[in-house]
Amino acid sequence: MTQSVTQTDRNAGGFNLFRFARSQEGVVVFLLVALMIIVAVFSTASPYFFDVRNGMNIGRAISIIGIASAFTTLLMIAGGLDLSIGAVMNAAGVVAAIVLSETSLGIGGAIAAAVAVGALVGWVNGMFIAKLGINPLIMTIAMQFIVRGLTLGLAASASKVIVDPMFLAIGQSYFHIGPLSIPAPLLWMLLAMLVLWFVLRFTLFGKYVYAVGGKASACRRAGINVNVITIQLYMLSGIGAALAGVVLAAIQGAGIPYGAGSELSVISAVILGGVSLAGGVGLIEGTLIAVLLVGVLKNGMTLMGISSVFQMVAEGLVLVGAVTLDRLKRRL
Amino acid sequence: MHKLGLTAALAVSLLGASAINGAMAQDAAANPTLTQDPGNPNQARHWVTYDAAAGAYRVDSSVTADPASWSAANAAKAAGRKLICFTAESEEFDWDVVLVNPSMRRAAEAAGVELLLLNNQYPSTTKPIENADICVQRGADLVVSFNVFSEIAPAIMTKYNDAKIPVIAMDVAHPGSVFYGADNCKTGALAAQFALQWAKDKNWPLDQLQVVAGVDPAVGGAPNCRNTGFVDAIKVAVPQLPASNYYDVDMRTGELGPVAGAIAATTDWLTAHPDAKYIIATSINDDRAYGIAQAMKQAGRGDAAVDGIVIGKNAEKAALDAVRAGDTPLVGTVSFFGNKYGDDVIPLALDILAGKPVPTITSVSHEVISKANIDKYYPQ
Structure with a gap:
């Protein structure tokens, strides 16, 4: 009976709930509903939760994972995986701090150097994975160790304090829009999400990302250079981690060479957002809501x-x- | 257009940054908490009161008594329901879960204040900053910050200063807060004194001692003074001991935890030094000290009368059990009585909230716990 109903629904014309539930947009709507339920529950449970200031706190708390997750979403849609994200974040923060304190390159030089580190690590990851066929899990774990070791060596295992007010503003300032004081890191995260949403949705590169994740062999037959796309995506992942690292260093007021390892938080947020580990499926919107959902969950439970x-x-x-x-x- | 947007964004950022800096730009002479170093034995101590309007501590020169004479017994009583936000170091490690956190809860309940305990999730360097936001958002009357990373203390304090919330920093100094806790360097020096006395009692040749410090660069400068204080004290007491007899062994927390990491690192060191005797070892906490002792014992070099000894820090249960049992080289641990932190910190907080003068630095008592005195301080 159930079988026949399901079959009927699947074949029905117009809006099909089952088909929608299976779609990428369906995942986003599901997450949105889950988020709204969680917000409603916490709003009832804690008088401190449903408050603009608390909303901004949540926004700042999720910003680092959010920035890295946005870039990782593209990589994982294409079937890739990057476990060196956390190490690159720490490396980028330390490099930025060293450039600020020991050179005259200023904030632009510090950010450029940090981004260059992320791009280089991503390029190495991509080359080994795309050209030599090394498993991404193995390659990026190995890279995590290498980058962590090099970072600790570079920093002599000590944190590098940042005093440049312009750099600190990246993580500690606010944008005042009407009565709202929006933490800068939250805006950087939304900006990253917006740019990558545009790339995925409206550019040829975005179409290639889905195509490579869906069926790499078909892409090759169609003349798409899968290796180049793969290398570019690992570079983007490294750049995203580096940008997150820059914001993190600005929030902390220091480039800290060690960390608890945020790669698993990033990857779990992306998966929660509907990106399949097998690749080919996913939306930036899903990642954004998933990051928000985890942040709300943590904050709400803390307040309770x-x-x-x-x-x-x-x-x-x-x-x-x-x-x-x-x-x-x-x-279904 | 895009460039214009970015420029505007940066300009707004800069305005925000200058506001932050303005809030931080306070007179260190009027507010010595901004620059004090509790680990420096020559650090001057003052009485201060919290100026709620300015959002800063101010020297109170009306009190002439020694700041060390402050006593929890004379503290103010809670006036109305106060909210104290306690950003705890962790809810994972013995030091926090068994000693400090319960003492804070107990003392808060006894004093009739509401305690909001937030977990800084050591070794996270982001959670303490997120928790500062929550304390501010909850409108805490006072914050007790147990953040181990001195590097991020300014970022944390910026939030509290802006919100005009007085802060007590626990164990690691935060600029602009009064300090309560252990003197990390002193714990190292006390461990060294105990180790040297042990060596003399056993007639060990002092110029052949092997000084091992289990270091963890990831914990930051302040806790590492528990090691450097140890080494410095031995260098002063035994100047004839060659530099080659001092070893820093890397015991940063690995994926298997601090004890397993310490066992592995010490085992490697013992392998590389097969003839080493008269070892005097220490580390930043009891987890690692326990690991060092276990490695020595497992290597068949755990005779405290001949091979060497280990002195821990924190007086955690496993270390106290080992000291009491006396069957490993872990013969002592420096206690600063984390189980009594709350008994001082909550009254200190109440004095601050009542506008009474408090010391800029309140040091806890330190004692090396050995088999000789363990029953006095930690009766079974």
Whole structure:
């Protein structure tokens, strides 16, 4: 009975709920609904949650993961994976701090040097993965170790304090729009999302990203240089991590050579946002809402006084739930 | 058009930055908390009161008593329901979960103040900054900041200064806050004194000591003084000991945790130094000290009378158990009584909120816990 209803619905003309649920847009709507429910629950549970200032706090807290996730979304849609993101973030912050303190290149030089580091790491990753066929997981884990080691060596294992007010403004200033004081990092994240949304949606490169992730062999037959696209995407991932690292260093007021490793937070946000590990599927909008959802969840639980021990459990459950729902949805 | 937008954005950023700098630009003479170094034994100590209008501590020269005479017993009582935001170092490590955090909760409850405990998730360098935002947003009356990374302390303090919230920094100084906690360098010096006394009691040749410091560059400069204080004190006491007898062994927290990391690093060091005797070792905390002792024992070089000894820091349960049992080289641990932090910090907070003068630096008592005195300080 269920089978026949499902079949009927699948074949129905006009709006088809099952088809919509399976679509990329369906994932975004699902996440949006989940976000709204979570916001409603926390708004009821904590008097401090539904507040503009708290919203800005959430925005700033998610900005670093958000910037890196935006770039990683493109890579993962194309079937790639980058576990060197966290190491590149730390490296970029340290390089920027060193350029600021030990050269006269100023803020422009510091950002350019940081971005160059990210691009170089991405290029090396891409070359080994695309040209030599090395598994991305292995290659980027190896690169994570290499970059972490080099960063610690470069910084002599010590943090580099940043005092340049112009650089600090990248992470610590606010944009005043009417009564709103929007933290700068939040705007950088939204800007990154907007630019990459445009790239994915309206450019030929964006179409290639989906095509490479969907069927690389077909792309090759169609004359698309898959290797070049792959290398470019790893470079973009490195640049995204470097930009996130620059903002992070500006927030912290220091380039810190060590960190807890944010790559798993980035990748889990991208997957939660509907990007398939197999590639070919995903939207920037999904990543944005997923990053927001995780940020809201963490913030709301903190405001409710829920122990961080249980917050970790909840974060894991949300990810498992999202992946399970995605799996079930594909069976519809 | 695009360029114009970016320029405008940068201009707005700069305006924001100058506002931040303006808030930070306070007179260090009137507010010594801005530049104080609690680890410096020559650091002058003052009485200060919190100027809520200015959002800064100010020297209170009306009090002539020694700032060290401040006592929790004479502290003010809570006037109305106050919210104290405590950004705890972690909710994971023994030091926090067993000692400091419960003491803060207990003392807050006894004093009738609301305590909002937020987890800084050490070793995260972003969470302490996010938590500062939450404390400000919740409108905390006072913040107790247990952030280990001195590098990010200015970024944290900018938020509290802007919001005019007084801050007590725990264990690591934050510019613009009063300090409460351990003297990291002193813990190292006390461990060294104990180790040298042990060596003398066992008739070890002092010029053949092997000084091992389990270092972790990732913890920042202040906690690492627990090692450098140890080494410096030995250099002063045993000037004839050659520089080649000092070893920094890297014990940063790896994927298997601090104890496993310390065991692996020490095992490698012991392998590279098969004839090393008269080892006096220390590290920044008991986890690593415990790991060093375990590695020595497992290598068959754990006889505290001959091979060497380890002195830990923090007086955590595993270390205290090892000291009491006496079957490993871990023969001592420097305690600064984290289980009593709350008993001082909450009254200190109440005095600040009541507008009473408080010391710029309140140091906790430090004691090397050994088999000889463990039952006195930590009765079973």
